[in-house]
Amino acid sequence: MHFPLPRRSPLGPRETVKAVDDVSFSVLQGEVLGLVGESGSGKTTVGRTVLRLMEPSGGTIRFRGRDITHLSRRALRPIRPDMQLVFQDPFASLNPRMTIGSIVETPLLIHRKELGRIERRDRVADALRLVGMSPDFANRFPHEFSGGQRQRVGIARALMLRPGFLVADEPVSALDVSIQAQVVNLLRELRAELGLSILFIAHDLAVIGHISDRVAVMYLGRLVELAPTRALFQTPRHPYTEALLSAAPAPDPDLRRGRIVLAGDPPSAINPPSGCRFRTRCRYAEPACATATPPLQEVAPGHFSACRRQELVLQGAG
Amino acid sequence: MPSMTPASASVDVIAAPPAPRRRMGRGVRRFVRHRLALVGFGIIVVLVLLAGLGPYVSPFNELTIDIRHRFGPPFSGAHVLGTDQLGRDMLTRLEMAGRISLTVGCAAMVLSTLTGTVVGVLAGYYGGVIGSVLMRIVDAMLCFPSIFLLLALAAFVQPSLLSITVIIAATGWMEVARLVEAQVRALRDRDFAVAALALGAPDRMIMFRELIPNAVAPIVVAATLNVARAILLESYISFLGYGIQPPVPSWGNMLNNAQEYLTSAPWLAIFPGAAITLAVTGFNFLGDGLRDALDPRLDVR
Amino acid sequence: MTEPVLEVSGLSVRFRTDAGVVPAVNDVSFVLKRGETLALVGESGSGKSVTSLAVMRLTPAPPGCEVRGRATLSRVGELLSLPEAQMREVRGSRIAMVFQEPMTSLNPVLPIGEQIAEPLRYHRGMARAAALREAAKLLELVGIPEPGKRLASYPHQLSGGMRQRVMIAIALACDPDVLIADEPTTALDVTVQAQILELLKALQARTGMAMLFITHNLGVVAEVADRVMVMYAGRVVEQAPVRELFRAPLMPYTRGLLRSVPKLAPLEALGAPLTAIPGNVPDPANLPGGCAFAPRCADVRKVVCEAELPELDAVGAEHLVRCVRWRELAA
Numbered sequence: 001m002h003f004p005l006p007r008r009s010p011l012g013p014r015e016t017v018k019a020v021d022d023v024s025f026s027v028l029q030g031e032v033l034g035l036v037g038e039s040g041s042g043k044t045t046v047g048r049t050v051l052r053l054m055e056p057s058g059g060t061i062r063f064r065g066r067d068i069t070h071l072s073r074r075a076l077r078p079i080r081p082d083m084q085l086v087f088q089d090p091f092a093s094l095n096p097r098m099t100i101g102s103i104v105e106t107p108l109l110i111h112r113k114e115l116g117r118i119e120r121r122d123r124v125a126d127a128l129r130l131v132g133m134s135p136d137f138a139n140r141f142p143h144e145f146s147g148g149q150r151q152r153v154g155i156a157r158a159l160m161l162r163p164g165f166l167v168a169d170e171p172v173s174a175l176d177v178s179i180q181a182q183v184v185n186l187l188r189e190l191r192a193e194l195g196l197s198i199l200f201i202a203h204d205l206a207v208i209g210h211i212s213d214r215v216a217v218m219y220l221g222r223l224v225e226l227a228p229t230r231a232l233f234q235t236p237r238h239p240y241t242e243a244l245l246s247a248a249p250a251p252d253p254d255l256r257r258g259r260i261v262l263a264g265d266p267p268s269a270i271n272p273p274s275g276c277r278f279r280t281r282c283r284y285a286e287p288a289c290a291t292a293t294p295p296l297q298e299v300a301p302g303h304f305s306a307c308r309r310q311e312l313v314l315q316g317a318g
Numbered sequence: 319m320p321s322m323t324p325a326s327a328s329v330d331v332i333a334a335p336p337a338p339r340r341r342m343g344r345g346v347r348r349f350v351r352h353r354l355a356l357v358g359f360g361i362i363v364v365l366v367l368l369a370g371l372g373p374y375v376s377p378f379n380e381l382t383i384d385i386r387h388r389f390g391p392p393f394s395g396a397h398v399l400g401t402d403q404l405g406r407d408m409l410t411r412l413e414m415a416g417r418i419s420l421t422v423g424c425a426a427m428v429l430s431t432l433t434g435t436v437v438g439v440l441a442g443y444y445g446g447v448i449g450s451v452l453m454r455i456v457d458a459m460l461c462f463p464s465i466f467l468l469l470a471l472a473a474f475v476q477p478s479l480l481s482i483t484v485i486i487a488a489t490g491w492m493e494v495a496r497l498v499e500a501q502v503r504a505l506r507d508r509d510f511a512v513a514a515l516a517l518g519a520p521d522r523m524i525m526f527r528e529l530i531p532n533a534v535a536p537i538v539v540a541a542t543l544n545v546a547r548a549i550l551l552e553s554y555i556s557f558l559g560y561g562i563q564p565p566v567p568s569w570g571n572m573l574n575n576a577q578e579y580l581t582s583a584p585w586l587a588i589f590p591g592a593a594i595t596l597a598v599t600g601f602n603f604l605g606d607g608l609r610d611a612l613d614p615r616l617d618v619r
Numbered sequence: 620m621t622e623p624v625l626e627v628s629g630l631s632v633r634f635r636t637d638a639g640v641v642p643a644v645n646d647v648s649f650v651l652k653r654g655e656t657l658a659l660v661g662e663s664g665s666g667k668s669v670t671s672l673a674v675m676r677l678t679p680a681p682p683g684c685e686v687r688g689r690a691t692l693s694r695v696g697e698l699l700s701l702p703e704a705q706m707r708e709v710r711g712s713r714i715a716m717v718f719q720e721p722m723t724s725l726n727p728v729l730p731i732g733e734q735i736a737e738p739l740r741y742h743r744g745m746a747r748a749a750a751l752r753e754a755a756k757l758l759e760l761v762g763i764p765e766p767g768k769r770l771a772s773y774p775h776q777l778s779g780g781m782r783q784r785v786m787i788a789i790a791l792a793c794d795p796d797v798l799i800a801d802e803p804t805t806a807l808d809v810t811v812q813a814q815i816l817e818l819l820k821a822l823q824a825r826t827g828m829a830m831l832f833i834t835h836n837l838g839v840v841a842e843v844a845d846r847v848m849v850m851y852a853g854r855v856v857e858q859a860p861v862r863e864l865f866r867a868p869l870m871p872y873t874r875g876l877l878r879s880v881p882k883l884a885p886l887e888a889l890g891a892p893l894t895a896i897p898g899n900v901p902d903p904a905n906l907p908g909g910c911a912f913a914p915r916c917a918d919v920r921k922v923v924c925e926a927e928l929p930e931l932d933a934v935g936a937e938h939l940v941r942c943v944r945w946r947e948l949a950a
Contacts, residue, residue: 038808039779053516080518093509097531106527107517146899147663157513176662177835181879181895188892203809206881209889234886247813249838251880253861261817262810265778317883 004059018272019045021221022059024296027165032191032198034212034229036205036244040266041218043201047169050199051083052076063165081111081161088170090150094142100153101138104128107160127156131186148179152186159190167199172207184211205248209233214302217241220266220277223296227303234316237305239282242314260315276308284312355607361600365593369416378407380414380567389583400585402575408585412593415567419549419597422483426548429487431541434494439525439533441495442502453499456492464489468551472560482561486548494540501533535612542605546598553594569594623693624796624829625651625674625714630688632666632673641904643669645853647688651797656823656830658844658861660837660876664900666853667833671799674698675716676706693796712742715790719802721782725774731758731785732770738792757788762818780811784818794826801833816842837880841865846937849873852901852911855931858939869940869949871916872896910943918948 004024020042027033037043048054050061052068060069063083068076087093094103104124108115115123125135131152142150151171158166168187172180188211191198202208208215208229215232217225217240225238236242246260262281267273273280275290282289286309294308373380378397384405392400392408399408441452459467467489475481505511506529514524555561556570564571569590576586632644644666651657661667669678676698678684690698695709710716715738718724726734735757736750745753751770758766761784774782783803790798800819804812820843823830832843840847840861847864849857849872857870868874875896883889898915901907907914909925916924929943942948 038810051516053512077518080516085513085516087509087513089509093513095510095528095532097534098528106514106519110517110519110523148899154513157517176900177837178662178876178879178896179899181881181893182897184881185892185895204881205809206883209883210881210891210893229889230886233883233889243810245883247810248883249813249816249836249842250883251837251841251865251877252882253841253844253865255841255884261813265780265811266808317886 018221020049020056023218023221023223024059025216025223025226027197027199029164030191030195030197031213032200032211034208034215035199035201035218036203036208036215037218038203038244038266040220042221043203043218044169046218047085047167047199047201051085051167053085081107082163083165084158084161084163084167086151086154086158086166086168086171089174090147090154091142091174093154094150096142099139099141100128100145103142103153104138104157104160107157111161123160127160128153130159130190131156146179147175148182151175151179151183155183155186155190159194162194163196165197165199167201169201170203171200173202173204180207187211205233205244217244220272222277222293222306223304224278224306225304226296227300227305231300231303235300236314236316237299237303237310237312238278238307239284239312239314240278242316243281245317246315276306284309352607352610354603355610358600358603358605358607361596362604365416365597365600366420369413369420372413373410373417376407376410376413378410380406380411381565382406389579391583392585392589399589400583402572402586403579403583408589411567411572412569412589415569415572415590416593416597418479418562418566418568419552419570419594422479422486422552423545423549423597423601425483426486426490426552427541427544429483430490430544430548431494431537433487434491434496434540435498435530435537437491438495438498439502439530442499443506443521443525443529445503445506449499449503452495456495456499459489460492460496462489464551465554468555469558469560472555477561477563479562482552482555485555486551489551490544490547494537494544497536497540498530498533501536502529505529505532535609538612539605539609542601542608546601546605549594549597549601622653623650624653625693625831626689626691627651627670627674628689630670630673630690631686632669632678633685634679635683635685636904638904642853642906643903644673647850647853647855649848649855649858651829651831653796653829654823654827655845656832656843658840658847659831659833659850660835660840660847661850662835662900664852664903665850666903667850668801670850671716671801671831671833675710675714675799676701676703677716708742711738711790711795712793713795714797714799715793715795716799716801717783717786717790717803719805721779721786721806722774724786725782727774730771730773731777735770735785735789735792738789742793753792754788757792758785760791760822761785761788762814763788778811779807780814783807783811783815787815787818787822791822791826791828795828797829797831798823799831799833802835803832804839805834805836812839819843837876849876852906853903854911854941855939856912856941858931858937860937863938867949869934869938869945870912870942871918871948872912875915875917910941918944920944 023046025033035043035046045054049056056069060067063079068079101124104127105120108120108123124138128135128137133149133152172183175183184207187198190196200208200211212229214226214228216223217238219240225232225236225241232241233245236245243260243262260283264281267280275292276294279285279289289308294306296304296306299305299310386405387401388403388405390397390401392398397407397409399412401407402411437452437456441449468485471485471488475485511524511528514528552561552568553570556568557574559574562568562571572590573587576590579586628648630644630647634641634643647670649657659667659670672678673686674690678686686699688699692698692709692714695713698706698709701709732751732754735754736747739745739750739753740747755766755770758769763769763781763784777785804815807815816839819830834840844861846860847858848855849870851872857864857868857873864873865877868877878894879896881893896915901911907925909927910929913919913924923943929941931939931941932945933939
C-alpha cells in the first residue's frame with residue numbers, strides 16, 4: 001500500500017490548512033508502520049484519508065497495487081472489508097444503543113448477507129473469543145464494559161471480515177496504563193496470527209517502539225523522518241525526532257538527564273513557517289533553513305530524513 | 319470458515335460485568351421520582367380505561383335520545399354525570415368522545431412522528447442541498463399558525479376521523495423533523511457512525527440502524543407532547559364545527575353544544591372541558607417525566 | 620525543609636448514587652512536606668482525583684457525598700471541618716489546584732488577565748490595576764512571552780500549553796503553601812509536557828511550595844516526584860521515595876505497572892511483548908473482599924490474599940506497602 005498525498009481543508013474563502021502536505025510512504029505486506037506526531041501533525045488525517053474516510057485533495061493512494069484515490073463509494077465497498085479502522089475513543093466508537101453482538105455482527109450484515117442468524121452468531125462468538133472476550137457478552141451493552149474491553153470489541157468488529165490492512169488510530173491512548181499493554185499485546189498477536197499489515201498511529205513514542213517495524217514521524221503536516229524502529233531510536237536524523245525522544249519522560253528516576261526542551265509552541269497550521277517548518281523551534285536552525293523546504297532524503301539505507309543538515313549527530317534514546 | 323484460535327494467555331477472558339438489571343432500574347427510578355409524571359401517567363391510564371371499557375359497562379348508549387330526562391343534573395339518579403339537552407347520558411358520551419380524542423391524538427402522533435423522523439434523518443444525514451431544502455420546507459410550514467392551517471385544510475376536506483387525523487398530523491411533524499435533524503447532524507460525525515461508514519454500510523443502514531436509535535429519547539418526549547397537542551387541536555376544530563360531526567360525540571363538539579346552556583346547565587360544558595384539560599395535562603406531565611428519565615442516559619460513559 | 624505542610628489521615632470519601640454507596644476513597648493517609656513533591660499514582664477508579672478534591676472540599680455536598688477523616692494544613696488547621704466561608708479564603712490562597720483540562724477550567728469569556736487577577740483581588744484585596752500589574756509579573760514567571768500584551772487575550776486564543784501556564788499562574792498568584800496538580804500535562808503534547816514539568820519544578824524550587832502531583836504516567840512520576848503514593852481501588856497500596864519505588868517495588872501491582880509500561884530504552888527491549896497485568900480495574904461499587912488486587916495478581920495465594928484486607932506495613936523508614944506476601948516476594 002502506497003500513499004503519497006497532500007490535503008487541504010478550506011477554512012474560509014481564502015485560507016486553507018494543509019493538514020497533510022506531500023506525505024508519501026508505503027506500508028509493506030505484514031509490517032507495522034508506526035506513525036507518530038503531536039497534535040496538529042496531521043497523523044489522524046492521514047489515517048482516515050488512506051481509508052478514503054476523508055477526501056484527499058491531491059496525490060494517490062494505492063491499495064494492493066490498485067489506485068483507489070478516486071473510486072466511488074460503490075466501487076469502494078467490496079474493498080472495504082480488506083482495510084479497516086480501529087478508533088481511539090472506546091467510548092465513542094461503539095453505538096451505545098446496540099448490543100456488543102449486534103455491533104460485531106454489522107460487517108456480516110453488510111458483506112455476507114447470505115449467512116443465516118445462527119451462522120452469524122457463531123462467527124460473532126469466534127470474533128469475541130479471538131480478542132479475549134467471552135461470547136456470553138454478546139447481549140450486553142457497551143456501557144457495561146471498561147475502556148479496554150470496548151476497545152477489544154472495536155478490534156473484533158474491525159477484524160470480522162479478515163482485513164489485510166488495519167489502521168489503528170491511537171488505539172491505546174485513552175486507556176489505563178495496565179490495559180494499554182494488554183491491547184498492544186493483543187494487536188501484536190493478531191498481527192502475527194492473521195498476517196495483518198498495520199498503520200499504527202500514536203503520539204507516544206514508547207508504545208510505537210514496542211509494536212512497529214518502521215516508524216514515520218510527522219510534524220505540522222509533513223513527514224520529517226522515516227526509518228526502521230531501532231535505527232530511528234538509536235540514531236535519529238531529524239532534530240524533531242531527537243526532541244521527541246528526549247521529551248518523553250522515562251519511568252526511571254535516574255534517567256533525569258539533561259533534556260532538550262523545545263522553545264515555544266507549535267506554529268499555526270494555517271501559516272506555517274517558510275522553508276523547514278520545524279526551524280522556529282529547532283536548536284540547530286540556520287538562516288538557510290528558512291529558504292526552502294527540505295525534501296525527505298535517504299540518509300542511510302532505508303532511513304529518510306527531511307533535514308538540510310545531514311551532518312548533525314543527534315542524541316538517541318537509551 | 320477459518321476458525322480462530324483464541325489469543326494466548328496474555329490476553330485473558332474477562333469475568334462478566336455485573337448484571338444489566340441495574341441500568342433499567344435507574345431510568346425507571348428516575349421517572350418514578352418525578353411525581354408529576356406519575357400523576358400524568360395515572361391520569362392517562364384512568365382515561366384510557368374509562369374510554370375503552372366504560373361504554374361497555376354503562377347501561378346507556380351515547381346516542382339514545384330520552385327527552386323526558388333531558389338536562390338531568392349530575393349525581394342525581396341513574397345518570398352519574400347527568401344528561402344533555404337531548405337526554406343523552408353524559409358519562410357515556412364523554413367516554414365515547416374520549417375514545418375519539420385519544421385515538422385521533424395517538425394516531426396523529428404516530429403519523430407526525432414517523433413523517434418528521436424520516437424527513438429529519440434525511441436532512442440531517444445528507445446535509446448539503448437536500449438538507450437545506452428539506453429544512454426550509456419545515457421552516458416554511460412552521461410559519462403558519464397551526465390553527466389557521468388546520469382550518470384552511472379542514473375547509474377543503476370532508477370531516478372524518480381519518481381526514482382529521484391526517485390534518486392534525488400535517489401540522490405537527492415539523493417540530494419532530496427539526497429535533498431529529500439536529501440530533502442526526504451531531505451524531506453523524508461520531509466515531510461509531512464513521513465506523514459504520516468504514517465498514518461500507520449503505521446510507522439507509524447507517525441512518526436507521528445506527529443513528530435513529532440514538533435519537534430516540536428526544537423523539538419520544540416530543541411524541542408524548544404531540545399527543546397532548548393533537549387532542550387539543552381536535553377539540554378546537556370540533557368545537558369550531560369542522561371536526562367530528564354530531565351526533566358522534568367529541569369533547570370539542572360537546573363543548574360547542576354546551577355553549578347555549580352555560581348558565582342553565584353548566585355541567586354540559588364543565589365535564590368535556592375538564593376531560594380535555596385532564597388529558598392534555600396528563601400527557602404533558604408524562605412527557606416531562608420521560609424527558610427527565612431518558613435524557614441523562616444519552617451520554618452514559 | 621522537612622516540616623509537614625499538609626497532613627492527611629484516614630481520609631474516606633463515599634458517594635451515594637442510584638446504584639448504592641460507592642466507596643471512592645478508603646482510609647488514605649499521607650504527609651506532604653514543605654518543598655517536596657508527592658506523586659499520587661493510580662488508574663481509573665483508584666480514587667486519586669477524588670482524594671485531592673476532598674482535601675480541597677470540592678466534592679459534592681452530603682448526602683450525595685460523605686467525607687471522613689482529617690486534613691490539616693499548616694497555619695490554617697483542620698480543613699475538613701472548616702466552615703465554607705473560611706474554606707473559601709483558604710482555597711486559592713493557601714492551597715491551590717491546577718486541573719487537567721485548561722480549556723474547561725478557564726472562563727472562556729474573560730480575558731486571562733482578569734482571571735489571574737481574581738484571586739489577588741479576592742484574597743489579597745488588591746485594586747484592579749495593581750492586580751493586573753501583578754498578573755503580568757506572574758505571566759512572565761510562567762514563561763509567557765510579552766506578558767503585558769497577553770493580559771487581554773482570551774483563553775481560546777492561546778495554545779494548550781499556554782493555557783496550562785495561565786492556570787499555573789492563577790494557582791500561584793497568592794503564593795500558596797500547597798499546589799495540587801491533577802493530571803496537569805495529560806492533555807498536552809509530549810514536548811509541551813516537558814516544558815510544563817520544567818516550569819513546575821523551577822517554580823517549586825523558587826517558592827518552596829509543596830506539590831501533590833496526580834498522574835497515571837509513571838514517566839512523569841519519575842521526572843517530578845520526591846515521594847510516590849500508589850493507589851488502587853480507593854486505597855493506598857504502596858508509598859515510598861521515588862528511587863526506591865522504581866528500583867525495589869514491593870507491591871505486585873506496582874511491579875506489574877512498571878513492567879507493563881512501554882519504555883524507550885533499553886533498545887533491546889523494543890519490539891518485545893509487554894508484560895501486561897491481566898483483567899480489569901475493579902468496579903468501586905463492587906470491590907472483592909480481601910485484597911482488591913488479588914483477582915489480577917500474578918503472585919496471588921488465594922487463601923491468604925482473598926481472606927482479608929491487608930494492612931499497610933512499614934518497611935524501613937519511609938516505605939509502606941499493603942501486601943500480605945511482600946516479605947516472601949521481596950526475597
